[in-house]
Amino acid sequence: MAIRERMSGNEAMAVAMKQINPDVVAAFPITPSTEVPQYFSQFVADGVVDTEFVAVESEHSAMSACVGAQAAGGRAMTATSANGLALMWEVLYIAACSRLPIVLACVNRTLSGPLNIHNDHSDSMGARDSGWIQLYAENNQEAYDNLLMANRIGEHPDVMLPVMVCQDGFITSHKIENIELLEDDKVKAFVGEYNPKYKLLDKNNPISVGPLDLQAHCFEHKRQQAQAMMNAKKVILEVSEEFYKLTGRKYGLFEEYKTDDADVVAVILNSTAGTAKYVVDQYRAQGKKVGLIKPRVFRPFPVDEIAAALSRFKAVAVMDKADSFNAAGGPLFTEITSAMFAKGVFGPKVINYIYGLGGRDVKCSDIEVVYDKLLDIACTGKVDSVYNYLGVRE
């Protein structure tokens, strides 16, 4: 029997970490992810985990300590947000290229500046090319579930890549909602042991990690890293299937909500997808054929699947809680439109909305603007503006 509880998204992530019982957690506090290591250090103090908790002096050190611990042969985890993630930047790339499946709980917060502690996706979106797998979560349950699956995905021999599990700062990280937890022994059996091929603490087989890698071999390592990310898609689906059998909770590369006969859809990450589901229900009650696609896996990007899914609609709005400042559209928009182009999907009209930056509240009325616009485009076939800001005063 699963355990019915109620807790915040941060506590849910900390509980997942407790059940995973990693060898090392190295973390530095930053709003809104602070509670994750805070709860976790309490578990350490209470002796309910075997983890070595390293209270580092910065996020750069947090990720560096994780790299060392993981290279030694242990499981390492951390949590951060916004500028904390930015301070980890160079080490994020080193973790990925060194093929160290570290797991990071990313509680999304806008990356300064301007200085702001609230939610958008500019932190993790900035790290999208660092070589980390990225999973996104609508609520505390998905944040917990994704975190439980993260080790299995990252540590798979065909993958060996670090995994970032993202949820929305404050909106889900601090909101207390119902949740279903797995029993400790079931998590332990599901997550299993970490047995990497190479580990620094294997004294009978000495290795060097992170050597100088020049023109002769660096390119081959990058090609191999690209393959690992390609392999990750299959592994994510396999692990998710196993998780479904264990919990009854089904996860794919993205979730489709009321899309079967939809004319138009919005594509939305994380908590705002929940708001959009409510609006979809309202519009459906009025007979309007609207739907929602909520990506769960952003890295690897499900190019084939998302292009095929979107090919069925007349109009699509891609919603970005981060701007790329490329004067053309946000990161999710450019990924989706390039996926559609590459796969020869030219039917749907696609527009982009930048929304909710710096924690600007996203209300049902905002989502209604999007669906109204999409229904208008589906009707007229005309797009007057591709790159738009939603809910900004103008």
Add this chain to the structure above:
Amino acid sequence: MSSKKELKTIAPDVKWQDITEGGVMPYAGNAELFKTGDWRSMRPVWLQEKCKQCLLCYPVCPDTSILIDESGKRTDFDFDHCKGCGVCVKVCPFKAIDFVEEGK
């Protein structure tokens, strides 16, 4: 320099499918296969007759290029790896190491 054990390394023509993940070097001691001697512009010359075998030069060489024989005495330099940094020249209290321009 002859080595007692067989040294394995990552081949220069290895394909991406076969290279170790993340650049891990699973074979110890193979820096020996990387010849750094041709980086040298200055060359240390061991003056055997002045040498007192005090061995002060041996530990300072950053490239382990001062070779010691079975009886614990220094012999000539390992010119496959000596980079010509001159540290041993400075350290020798008996001026038993000359330092000359390479190629002269």
